Amino acid sequence: AARSLLGEYRGRVVWSSALARADFTHLALLDDIATQLGRADLRTLKPEEKEAAARALVAERPALVVLDNYETIAADARRLIEAWFAGAQCSALFTSRTGVAETYSIPVSAMSREEAEEFLGRLVEQMPDAQIFSAEVRRRVHETAEANPFVMQWVAAQIGAAQEPGEVFTELAEGEGDAAQRVFGRSFNLPQLGDDGRAALLALSLFAPGATREALTEAAGFGDERKRLNEAVKNLYALWLIKALDQNRRLAVEGLTRSLAAARLSKDERAGEFRQRFVAYFLRHAEAHEQPTPEDYDLLEAEKDNLLSAIDVASGLNEWESVMRLTTVLARINGFLHLRGYWDVAIKCNYLAVDASHFTGNELDAAVYSHRIGILQFGLGLYDEARQSNEEALAIYRRLNSEGNVAVALHELGRLAQDSGERDEARRLYGESLEITKRLGNQSGIASTTSQLGIVHYDLGEFAESKAKHEESLAIRRKIGDQQGIAVDLYWLAMLAELKGNKVEAARLFREALSIFEKLHSPYTDVARQSLERVEGEAD
Helix, strand or coil: CCCCCCCCCCCCEEEEECCCCCCCCHHHHHHHHHHHCCCHHHHHCCHHHHHHHHHHHHHCCCCEEEEECHHHCCHHHHHHHHHHHHCCCCEEEECCCCCCCCCCCCCCCCCCHHHHHHHHHHHHHCCCCHHHCCHHHHHHHHHHCCCCHHHHHHHHHHHHCCCCHHHHHHHHHHCCCCHHHHHHHHHHHCCCCHHHHHHHHHHHCCCCCCEEHHHHHHHCCCCCCHHHHHHHHHHHHHCCCCEEECCCCEEECCHHHHHHHHHHHHHCCCHHHHHHHHHHHHHHHHHHCCCCCHHHHHHHHHCHHHHHHHHHHHHHCCCHHHHHHHHHHHCCCCCHHHHCCCHHHHHHHHHHHHHHHHHHCCHHHHHHHHHHHHHHHHHCCCHHHHHHHHHHHHHHHHHCCCHHHHHHHHHHHHHHHHHCCCHHHHHHHHHHHHHHHHHHCCHHHHHHHHHHHHHHHHHCCCHHHHHHHHHHHHHHHHHHCCHHHHHHHHHHHHHHHHHCCCHHHHHHHHHHHHHHHHHHCCCCHHHHHHHHHHHHHHHC
């Protein structure tokens, strides 16, 4: 339905699936809408602002938002999602195995005999021996599968794999469970699938939305023997148990197949081994691409859902060290999730890392992760929560005599005071932080706090002092190579140049800042672009 409506909505169709996405929230839906409609910058907005901006975005031109697997979402999240849609001017389509209040329900019934005939006809055309599928065999496929298209594929594949139709139907009739369980179970246990095929299928149920061949080879336990995976994939394809994505570079199990494979994995005595290999692969992938470059972050983006799943899986295995290492790479401040705008996800990861720190008895790590939560909460406009998180972290830092962290917590509390209009308090906190960072020789910390003081001066109308602070910070950041910080200082120097009426200089500085933000895929890209367009427009 979504594909058929692409033309009608001129490509403005959003597909958001809650399947295999732990703790899917209304903010995750809004992030999908923003990303797929070309406004990834909206991901960094505060919740209320994001809700309003997403409503405005879908109202610009006709849009359709499809939310798949709705019944897997927690009740509290469903209420927020339904409240958002109630005020949104767009078309919406939910797929759900349970009813959704105040919607028009369209029951999707089982295939009719005529539809099944058409569907089976297409399947049979792909079989090496199509003549075996007589009208009677097709009728029995339809009945045995209870008109479920997934199950019909599996039955047809079993017959197509040189199986005598009568034997297939007899064995399936003797199995336990509903049609899907009986047919899937027989496919899973077929000798031609082999142990490697079964291992690959079980491992693949951990990946969402899919797996690269390299990742699947490791998770399935094949080591570096790619030939084993290729043979397993060939057998899985023959039984229509997997799907290829991205020109066969990625593999996936979908829908009913995923559910049944995941259920098999949960009962398999080797489940822990599959999960450990899954976590190990993505921990290595994350740490190999933790540098703040567009290339590395693009590679993390491509595996975002699998990386987040790895944190959840590691937590379930009590692999606390892996939880903390993955969170450190993905959810640190100015790290991948932060710069790409997935702030609510980063908060969730850091909360898991706080729990992991407590389990390992590391109080300092717990404070660091709580501190990050405070910074992210501040960015989302959750000021009371942010102040509490930062003050709790500061108390631990002081107790442990961790001066560097004390300075960072003071800096963050200064930002909270500054944003609340308490500029004298902000200056005091920044001054205390700067005194510590200078004593420790922490150049990055000196630059960051100096830059924030420059913004305080700007807000107070002390423009000469503001310029001096930003120039001081910029010089340090250029020396240490802090690209994000360089862009921020350039942006504020451009604002100061614009205030003085120097449009040419302002445009040059905005352009330089924009170039860096674009390379980093920073959420501040659009703000810099709009500022540049404003200055250039005024110059004309």
